Amino acid sequence: MWNWQLNKKDTKVDEGEVAGIDPSPGMIEEAKKRSEGIVFEVKSAEELDYENHFDVIFCNSAFQWFREPEKAIENCFRALKSGGRIGIQAPAKKVYCPNFIEAIERVKRDERTRDIFKHFKSPWFFLETAEEYRKLFEKFGFRVVFSKIECVKTRHTPEEVFDNLLFRCNCWLPESGVLHC
Numbered sequence: 001m002w003n004w005q006l007n008k009k010d011t012k013v014d015e016g017e018v019a020g021i022d023p024s025p026g027m028i029e030e031a032k033k034r035s036e037g038i039v040f041e042v043k044s045a046e047e048l049d050y051e052n053h054f055d056v057i058f059c060n061s062a063f064q065w066f067r068e069p070e071k072a073i074e075n076c077f078r079a080l081k082s083g084g085r086i087g088i089q090a091p092a093k094k095v096y097c098p099n100f101i102e103a104i105e106r107v108k109r110d111e112r113t114r115d116i117f118k119h120f121k122s123p124w125f126f127l128e129t130a131e132e133y134r135k136l137f138e139k140f141g142f143r144v145v146f147s148k149i150e151c152v153k154t155r156h157t158p159e160e161v162f163d164n165l166l167f168r169c170n171c172w173l174p175e176s177g178v179l180h181c
């Protein structure tokens with residue numbers, strides 16, 4: 001579960017094995033271009049079928065899209081070696097980025113853009129507190145050492161937002177197409 005902001009220098013693998021999964025073929029193609037020595041598979045977290053294999057799993061900004069989060073967590077627990085660790089970063093609450101959500105609602109209503117945005121899907125899996133996330137992972141055997149919801153504010157020009165959205169749409173369509181703040 002790879003992060004698109006990394007580049008070849010960050011992801012060069014000198015020793016050990018690094019695997020990356022994503023169910024979007026476009027995202028995997030993009031990841032291949034930006035990395036070296038990583039084995040990628042077009043696969044969802046719900047299909048992860050490793051056992052006692054990894055020391056670390058990192059999942060960046062994908063958890064909110066999992067159709068069966070419990071199955072995915074169970075798979076991750078099984079894929080980790082005893083004492084292995086998992087790190088998850090994701091937009092946490094339902095209203096994860098108020099400005100972005102409001103903008104999407106507007107373009108969905110606007111007659112100039114509503115046709116284009118009619119298939120737009122919002123991410124669906126959210127819990128509202130860090131405690132709920134902690135309990136979810138504990139249910140599948142994890143000892144949670146850190147669970148926190150942080151409010152992160154960043155400012156972007158319209159061009160930056162457009163570039164980011166375009167990049168993501170190119171990679172994901174038709175399976176999904178949304179970014180988080």
Ligand SMILES: C[S@@+](CC[C@H](N)C(=O)[O-])C[C@H]1O[C@@H](n2cnc3c(N)ncnc32)[C@H](O)[C@@H]1O
Binds near residue numbers: 004005021062067178
């Ligand atoms: C916001 S992007 C993040 C991509 C990448 N991890 C990053 O940090 O740049 C969300 C990603 O979650 C992926 N995704 C959606 N459902 C998934 C699932 N069930 N298992 C794993 N990844 C999934 C999407 O295909 C998409 O590439």
